[in-house]
Amino acid sequence: MTAGANGNGSDRGVRQVLLVGDTTLDPLARLLERNSDAPKLRCSAAPYGQVFQILLDGNHPAWANKPDNLVVWTAPQLTLPSLGKLMRFEAINHDEALREAEQFADALLQAAGRVPMVMVPTWILPSRERWIQTLTCKHGVGLANLLARANLMLAEKVAGQSNIVLLDAHYWQTGLGRSAHDPRMYAVAKILYSQPMLEKAAAEIKSVLRGSLGLGKKVIVCDLDNTLWGGVVGDEGAHAIKLGAPDPVGECFHAFQSALKGLRARGILLAICSKNDEKFALSVIDDHPAMVLRKSDFVAWRINWKNKAENLVSLAEQLNLGLDSFVFLDDSPQEREQIHQMLPQVFTPDLPVSPADLAPFVSSLDCFETPALGREDFERTEMYQAECGRREVVEMSGGVENWLRSLQIEVRVARVQRENLPRAAQLLNKTNQFNLRLRRMDEQSFWNWVEERGNSAYVFNVSDRFGDFGLTGLASVSRRGEEAQIVDFVMSCRVMGKKVEEALLGYTLSQALADGAVRVIAPAFEGPRNAPAREFFAAKYLSGDEAAIDRERVSVPSMITLKEESLASA
Amino acid sequence: MKDLIAILNQIRPGQDFAGSTDFFSQGVLDSLDLTTLVAELETRYNVFVDVEEIVPDKFRSLAAIQELLAKHGVTL
Numbered sequence: 032m033t034a035g036a037n038g039n040g041s042d043r044g045v046r047q048v049l050l051v052g053d054t055t056l057d058p059l060a061r062l063l064e065r066n067s068d069a070p071k072l073r074c075s076a077a078p079y080g081q082v083f084q085i086l087l088d089g090n091h092p093a094w095a096n097k098p099d100n101l102v103v104w105t106a107p108q109l110t111l112p113s114l115g116k117l118m119r120f121e122a123i124n125h126d127e128a129l130r131e132a133e134q135f136a137d138a139l140l141q142a143a144g145r146v147p148m149v150m151v152p153t154w155i156l157p158s159r160e161r162w163i164q165t166l167t168c169k170h171g172v173g174l175a176n177l178l179a180r181a182n183l184m185l186a187e188k189v190a191g192q193s194n195i196v197l198l199d200a201h202y203w204q205t206g207l208g209r210s211a212h213d214p215r216m217y218a219v220a221k222i223l224y225s226q227p228m229l230e231k232a233a234a235e236i237k238s239v240l241r242g243s244l245g246l247g248k249k250v251i252v253c254d255l256d257n258t259l260w261g262g263v264v265g266d267e268g269a270h271a272i273k274l275g276a277p278d279p280v281g282e283c284f285h286a287f288q289s290a291l292k293g294l295r296a297r298g299i300l301l302a303i304c305s306k307n308d309e310k311f312a313l314s315v316i317d318d319h320p321a322m323v324l325r326k327s328d329f330v331a332w333r334i335n336w337k338n339k340a341e342n343l344v345s346l347a348e349q350l351n352l353g354l355d356s357f358v359f360l361d362d363s364p365q366e367r368e369q370i371h372q373m374l375p376q377v378f379t380p381d382l383p384v385s386p387a388d389l390a391p392f393v394s395s396l397d398c399f400e401t402p403a404l405g406r407e408d409f410e411r412t413e414m415y416q417a418e419c420g421r422r423e424v425v426e427m428s429g430g431v432e433n434w435l436r437s438l439q440i441e442v443r444v445a446r447v448q449r450e451n452l453p454r455a456a457q458l459l460n461k462t463n464q465f466n467l468r469l470r471r472m473d474e475q476s477f478w479n480w481v482e483e484r485g486n487s488a489y490v491f492n493v494s495d496r497f498g499d500f501g502l503t504g505l506a507s508v509s510r511r512g513e514e515a516q517i518v519d520f521v522m523s524c525r526v527m528g529k530k531v532e533e534a535l536l537g538y539t540l541s542q543a544l545a546d547g548a549v550r551v552i553a554p555a556f557e558g559p560r561n562a563p564a565r566e567f568f569a570a571k572y573l574s575g576d577e578a579a580i581d582r583e584r585v586s587v588p589s590m591i592t593l594k595e596e597s598l599a600s601a
Numbered sequence: 602m603k604d605l606i607a608i609l610n611q612i613r614p615g616q617d618f619a620g621s622t623d624f625f626s627q628g629v630l631d632s633l634d635l636t637t638l639v640a641e642l643e644t645r646y647n648v649f650v651d652v653e654e655i656v657p658d659k660f661r662s663l664a665a666i667q668e669l670l671a672k673h674g675v676t677l
Contacts, residue, residue, distance in 0.1 A: 215652040225640070226637060227640075
């Protein structure tokens with residue numbers, strides 16, 4: 032298997048998508064191509080009804096374009112013949128139907144070895160399909176029961192294959208009800224799904240792809256008045272704002288805050304940008320009995336009378352994140368318009384007019400997609416808060432060297448292994464600034480690359496006396512004879528500016544030399560935002576050789592403790 | 602009519618819809634575009650096009666689409 036038709040850096044170009052199904056999927060292919068959101072796609076829909084032939088046969092012409100992504104969307108009544116019979120009230124053996132589901136899963140597993148990522152919408156039936164309600168959920172009897180078991184069987188069978196992603200088509204269908212399927216279009220062109228359903232599918236597939244490429248949003252910046260609570264606290268006082276029971280409007284803002292708290296729990300950072308008196312607003316946040324979000328839930332805030340564009344830029348600088356990773360939520364159309372005009376890279380959606388729609392709105396945003404959830408996600412807010420503490424210390428410590436020494440930084444290095452692979456791939460795909468090559472690879476492709484002879488990859492966990500940054504560094508090396516190339520050199524922006532990159536390079540170089548390399552090169556890819564990485568390496572090259580590392584210019588700083596963890600080969 | 606051309610341009614950008622007398626035989630649209638066009642027209646003009654009407658003949662030109670919409674009470 033290759034790491035993608037576009038040479039490991041697929042995000043730089045157009046990604047190839049192959050759609051396979053038992054009904055016509057050409058309209059979905061066109062919608063995916065026309066969808067202007069990143070990434071750009073070139074899609075081909077295989078002739079319908081050849082699902083197993085294509086999945087099982089790597090030489091099938093459908094694979095000719097070497098797709099980066101495969102979408103397999105089948106209808107259960109067609110792909111599982113027994114289920115189709117049950118739909119028509121014919122007697123079937125339910126275990127036989129589940130074996131059919133298992134066969135389909137086996138075919139998916141085979142195909143997953145040929146393509147970096149496979150997306151499979153779950154099986155759904157047309158909403159208008161009314162089976163006998165008394166019996167449909169009954170085990171071993173009903174249609175709804177069998178469908179649920181078939182979907183569970185599918186999920187269990189592919190659970191160990193990290194490059195197969197099951198997409199919740201039931202969720203897509205729920206929003207559309209009976210209009211998710213269009214029997215007219217099936218009669219005309221064997222298109223099973225309605226245009227709105229296909230549009231929803233295209234949007235969700237795009238969202239999952241963006242997540243897999245690290246293009247998801249990372250920060251939500253909220254206004255306060257009439258956004259986190261009802262009313263203007265500065266005018267009306269803390270007791271008069273609408274927040275919490277029994278006031279129904281207050282209930283809505285409470286629900287909205289709960290939805291935001293849920294996003295914070297899964298790694299989305301929360302920040303505040305509000306025109307208010309800072310001291311008073313923060314006291315309301317921490318003291319109001321109905322507040323769900325407290326000061327500790329926010330990584331930063333700008334509560335002042337400056338214009339909000341200026342404040343967002345300042346927040347981005349403080350958090351060391353690009354503005355294109357920001358979502359700005361503000362009830363004021365004027366404030367939103369200003370951000371639209373001045374900072375178009377910030378995603379600034381129109382908020383619903385009714386407070387009742389706020390929580391459902393934020394819960395339905397598709398910009399926070401991620402391919403995996405790990406410890407770094409769950410503890411992200413605390414990690415960023417600890418970083419703010421470090422910055423306060425640097426101002427009191429008298430010089431950067433003293434400050435760094437006072438931090439007691441420790442870097443623990445390990446080889447890339449199955450256990451740390453999800454986070455390693457996440458780091459590789461999400462990091463834009465300190466990323467030497469901007470190589471984007473899904474987990475399986477990266478793992479395959481690591482396992483190739485001559486290749487090695489390391490991950491770095493960084494901590495200091497304020498807390499643990501988690502797995503925030505990645506380096507990979509490919510050695511051919513006496514020359515080794517540092518292929519990936521990636522570091523989270525959370526640890527930038529602490530000489531951690533010096534330690535990472537020092538270690539990586541020493542490993543390459545110990546492995547037999549005489550010359551170590553580290554050519555950079557010039558991306559739009561990876562100047563920090565390029566500039567760091569520019570200072571490490573041999574004079575007159577703009578790719579080879581000068582070992583005299585590389586060392587592990589004395590104030591950083593470097594420890595090797597289990598370094599058993601992957 | 603501007604609205605209609607805008608819808609068609611969304612489906613197939615850059616085609617000369619006004620200058621075409623038969624979208625399908627002249628390669629301006631294909632049969633899959635037809636299904637998209639039906640969905641777009643239904644959304645834009647709040648009409649329901651039944652299955653017997655979903656044939657290329659009813660959508661082959663601006664005039665043909667105009668006539669179909671007129672039957673559904675929509676005047677362009």
